[in-house]
Amino acid sequence: MIEGSLWNSYSDETITYPKLKGDIAVDVAIVGGGITGISTAQALAERGYKVAVLEAKSVGKGTTSHSTGNLYVIIDQLLSSLKSKYDKEVVKKVILSRWDALKKIEQNVEAFQIDCDFKKQPLFLFEDANSMKMLEEKKVAKEIEFEFFELTKTFPLDHDDGMRIEDQAQFNPLLYIQGLASAIEGENCKIYEQTIVRAIEEEEDRVLVHTPGAIVSAQYAIHATHTPKGMEMQYHTALGPYREYGIAAKLHSPDYPEGIFWGYYHDKKYSLRSYSRKGEQYLIAVGSPHKMGQAKDNKEHVEDLKNFIQKRFDISEFTHVWGGQNYKPADLLPYIGRKKTNSREFVATGFSTDGLVYGTLSALILADQIEGKFNPYEELYRAARHNPAKSAGKFIKENVNVAGEFIKDLVFKGDDEDLVGIPPGEAAVLTRNGEKLAVYKKEDGSLSILSALCTHMACRVHWNNVEKSWDCPCHGSRFNTTGEVIEGPAYIPLNKIEIDNK
Ligand code: FES
Numbered sequence: 001m002i003e004g005s006l007w008n009s010y011s012d013e014t015i016t017y018p019k020l021k022g023d024i025a026v027d028v029a030i031v032g033g034g035i036t037g038i039s040t041a042q043a044l045a046e047r048g049y050k051v052a053v054l055e056a057k058s059v060g061k062g063t064t065s066h067s068t069g070n071l072y073v074i075i076d077q078l079l080s081s082l083k084s085k086y087d088k089e090v091v092k093k094v095i096l097s098r099w100d101a102l103k104k105i106e107q108n109v110e111a112f113q114i115d116c117d118f119k120k121q122p123l124f125l126f127e128d129a130n131s132m133k134m135l136e137e138k139k140v141a142k143e144i145e146f147e148f149f150e151l152t153k154t155f156p157l158d159h160d161d162g163m164r165i166e167d168q169a170q171f172n173p174l175l176y177i178q179g180l181a182s183a184i185e186g187e188n189c190k191i192y193e194q195t196i197v198r199a200i201e202e203e204e205d206r207v208l209v210h211t212p213g214a215i216v217s218a219q220y221a222i223h224a225t226h227t228p229k230g231m232e233m234q235y236h237t238a239l240g241p242y243r244e245y246g247i248a249a250k251l252h253s254p255d256y257p258e259g260i261f262w263g264y265y266h267d268k269k270y271s272l273r274s275y276s277r278k279g280e281q282y283l284i285a286v287g288s289p290h291k292m293g294q295a296k297d298n299k300e301h302v303e304d305l306k307n308f309i310q311k312r313f314d315i316s317e318f319t320h321v322w323g324g325q326n327y328k329p330a331d332l333l334p335y336i337g338r339k340k341t342n343s344r345e346f347v348a349t350g351f352s353t354d355g356l357v358y359g360t361l362s363a364l365i366l367a368d369q370i371e372g373k374f375n376p377y378e379e380l381y382r383a384a385r386h387n388p389a390k391s392a393g394k395f396i397k398e399n400v401n402v403a404g405e406f407i408k409d410l411v412f413k414g415d416d417e418d419l420v421g422i423p424p425g426e427a428a429v430l431t432r433n434g435e436k437l438a439v440y441k442k443e444d445g446s447l448s449i450l451s452a453l454c455t456h457m458a459c460r461v462h463w464n465n466v467e468k469s470w471d472c473p474c475h476g477s478r479f480n481t482t483g484e485v486i487e488g489p490a491y492i493p494l495n496k497i498e499i500d501n502k
Contacts, residue, residue, distance in 0.1 A: 001317075001320065001321055002319060002321075003320075003321055003466075003467075005065050005174075005322040006248040006319070007065040007066075007172055007173060008065055010277055011060075011175075012175060012178045012179075015059070016058070017055075017185070018193070019192060019213070020195040020213065021214060022214050024190075026052045027050045027220070028220045028221070028222060029051075029052050029054065029209045029222070030051055030052065030053045030054065030221075030224050031054050031200070031209065031221065031222065031224060031229065032056075032222075032223070032224035033058075033181070033191060034060060034064040034224065034226070035060075035176075035177055035356055035360060036348050036355070036362050038060070038177050038184070039104075039180070039359060039360045039362070040224060040367065041191070042180060043363040043367035044370065045184055045186075045188035048188065050188055051188065051189050052190045052191075052192065052216055053191045053192065054192050054195045054216065055193050055194075056197070056485075060174045063355065063487070064174065064359075065174040066246065066324035067173050068260075068271055068284065069170055069171050069173045069356070070168070070169075070170055070260045072169075072260060073165075073357070074123070074165065075094065076269075077352065079137060079140045079146070080133065080136040080139075083140045083143070083144075091140070095144075095146060097377040098354075098357050100377075101357045102168075105176070106118065106169065109171070112179060114180060115175060115179065116171045116175035116179055117175070117275070117277060118171040118176070119169065119170055120167055120168070121168055121258065121259050121273075122168060122260070123165040123168040123259070123260040124155065124165075125137065125162055125164075125264075126151060126157060126159035126161065126262070127160060127161055127162065127264035127265070128159060129160040134161040137163065141163070147165070147166070148164060149163065149166070150162075150164070159263070168260055170273060170275075172277070196211060197209055197210065197211055198210050198212060199230070200221050200230065202344050206218065206219060207219070207220060207344045207345060221344065222345070222347075223339075223345065224362075226325070226351075226355075227241070227327050227475065227489055229489055229491055231456075231457070235350070236474075236475040236489060238350070239327040239328065239329060239475070240291070241292035241325065241326075241475060241488075242290065242291060243293075243295075243323055243325050243326075244286060244288055244290070244301070244323070245286070245298075245301050245322065245324070246286040246320075246323070247286075247306060247309075247322075248275075248321075250281065250282060250283070250315070250317050251314055251315060252316045253314060256274035256283055265308075268304075270286075270305070271286045272284065272286075272309070282320075285308060288301035292472075293462055293471040293472055293474075294473050295464075298323075298466040302466055306318065323464070323466060325478075325488075327352070332352075334349065334350040334352075334358050334362075334381055335348070335349050335385075336348045336366065336381040337384065338383060339383060339384065346369070348366065348383075361381075365377055419441075419447070423441065424442065426463075427439060427440040427465075427481070428463065429452045429461075435451070436451070436452035437449055437451065437452055438452040440468075448481050448482055448483075449496070450470070450483045450495060452494075453494075454472040454494075455492040455493065455494060455495070456472065456475060456477050456490040457475070460472075461477075468480075469481070472490070479494045
């Protein structure tokens, strides 16, 4: 089984961009080359702004290529959750804003002839008798006059109740972003890969974006990095980092289900879809969400997904497994806009698992704001808002602030094993002279020893045995086995520790 997203297997490897090697000046520096960064670069470059996109690795290969590739106008936590916190006008506005973004993606596919397997599909929501979501969801949909249909008898998955929403869509998210990036790159839009940002410094009349080899001077900077980089505590305390897994499989039969399927079984949600390209067909399942860095054994989540689809489909083989991260916002709405009043920095974060559409919507809102134009959704998603939802305080307590304390008391698989007990390719957090060390044993038996303290705010990282990474439970930073930052708010790699390995 390939450890990596299915989308990466169909990546267009002919599209690459240079590393930034010297200082430059632009109107807008965009940190992050995923769907938010590239879509925002498009919106600004088309309006005549000079932009530079700074991507730490390769365009589209971060969070965007770990998503499902599903595009829909509701939200992953359902309309009924929104309605429990807001009036119906807000719920309608969220749907309208997401329609605008979905249409923008469709327009881009047509305008640039992006070969990304875009197609319209229905979204099916369904549940077993132990889940109690559909009744309320249908009630809210009727209240806001949102069209849906009852499921027919031929619906292929076991269920007790459900609904169908027409005119949603699917695509290959990586091919879309690679195609869009290559269409917009030019005079107004420069894209740099392998260009990691180490700091953003705001001055009175400009922003300086520091990379190891160069500084970008800009009028504005946009954090298109999933979660803002650095010590942005107003966001880090309002976002709960979650992780879930994706698997791709092949069936014995050629009858793969068509559509977007969200199944609610007991207290769990599973998302299913099919994908076909170059004569190959796959079934994709995504689910088993859990709080980031707090899974006792990550492999259990992958097994849960496998079991779910094995019970319902005749699987011939599992082909891919990958993890994806998301940040749930305290009040169910993402944060899009100026970091704080009069700031030259903008953020787009808190997308939960709805980021393909929200990332595209962010581009439309941020470009209007930078241009000084009214945007009808600016206020709804204003980044510098107070959390209006009554439950925000409870959310923060449960999901974020307590993580640092809570994590001290948890023992994870692999924690405090001795060096001898760590098999090659595995790792453990060990204590030496009172210091917590993140120790990874390479396949050749040699050790990579790092400080187990996250460089963001010193929470203790823990080992993710599926993705071979060190994950921080507090605000979602992840590091590879040599300590380099994979994602999250941390700028700096984990400290390497020099000790006698014997
Ligand atoms: Fe904030 Fe690790 S991500 S302390």
